[in-house]
Amino acid sequence: MKPSDLRGILGYTTRFRDQTFVLAVDSAVLAGDQAGALLTDLSVLRSLNIRLVLGFGISRFLRDLAGRLGLSISDDQGMGVTDADTLATAVLAAGQVGNRLLEGLSASDLPAAVTNALVAHPAGILSGTDHEWTGRVERVDHGLLADLLGRGVIPLLPPVAYDGAGRTYRVNSDQAALAVATALKAAKLIYITTSRGVRGAGTLSGQFSVEEATAYLARHRSELAPDLVSKLDHGLRACRGGVARAHIINGLEPNALLDEIFSNEGVGTMIYANEYMAIRKARPRDLPALQRLIGESAELEQILPRGREDLAARMADFFVYEIDRNLVGCVGLRRYPDEADGVAELECLVVASAHENQGIGRRLMQFVENAAREQGHKSLLALSTQAFAFFLQKGGFREGTVSDLPPSRREAYEASQRRSRILVRDLG
């Protein structure tokens, strides 16, 4: 990590302070190489005063234990039938995993407590089959969890739950995490599993609104692994139940948890309950994010590099596109009042690569076009080396020549080696 990355992280600290994140870790992740590092990363989140609840799965440990004990079990991750032997083994496995987590958290000086905050009832007879010791989470002891969280303790939630008569049931860990996240109105429910969800499977950069995720699931349900369908289903229900974000990340990848939380683009799949999207005027505090966005594009020679001073002086002419208070696009509108009153220039149109092809570039282009028209300009220029086809095909621009440029711009153009294509949009 570069020291300058800290600036990016600072933006999240006030946003997440005292928010609750519910994490649900699959047993395959806890059995893997990254388990220790993952627990250490929890101390980063705690140091930012993020309240954490940690749910966990046990299937991998349950199967190992059953193998060692020579038992034949019927574990279906708390969804199918749980017979008495499976329940007894599940209780042992839950104790084993809980202990492992307590050890890891102790090593990071993080106080934690295994709880009985999940109250369950029997799943009962489904399609004619008695599910025996499989339970459904009936309610969450909100007071108990809030109390622990208020004291800085991380509640641990095993996938076993209890009823009022003191009986134990095996419950599904995805469902348990969902119940807790909605009861606590968590800011995030994060499933830490062995895949990045549906990221990279022809989807919109792994970030979905509830509507998009619902449509995606309806189209692709039969092609996806059942475990992933469960995570998406539960994530969607969480978002519909008041949780702001549900994430699916690959806990076998190093740093996945922090990379997902502390970057706009993330590394997994995210479903967001409410989208805050807006184009607004740039403010001085946007300067670092603008510099980053423009700097990345300038490195690829897509646009001209901008110095900090130049950019700071021009902030009043810039507009930014925000998603969920993160800056993902920008555009500038340059005027030439002293030399060419009717002409303005659209400049520095950049969309973060993770957010491309979502219509943001077009919206920013349209926005600036409207602003130029409102200001009484007759034409809008754009100069581009790599995106000229975008302006021609998506923005109604036509090819122009140097004679379309105001004198000072022509001078700069001729002095530059970039040989950008000149595009003109008539605003009449």
Ligand SMILES: CC(C)(COP(=O)(O)OP(=O)(O)OC[C@H]1O[C@@H](n2cnc3c(N)ncnc32)[C@H](O)[C@@H]1OP(=O)(O)O)[C@@H](O)C(=O)NCCC(=O)NCCS
């Ligand atoms: C050009 C840019 C702003 C487009 O942003 P975007 O948010 O991805 O654009 P949209 O989602 O609104 O539009 C996507 C459409 O434009 C097309 N498109 C994107 N970049 C293009 C390019 N360089 N040339 C031609 N077409 C392009 C896409 O293929 C897509 O077409 P489709 O709708 O027919 O599938 C973005 O790619 C970018 O930041 N590029 C680098 C900076 C740059 O060159 N800026 C222009 C100089 S000021």
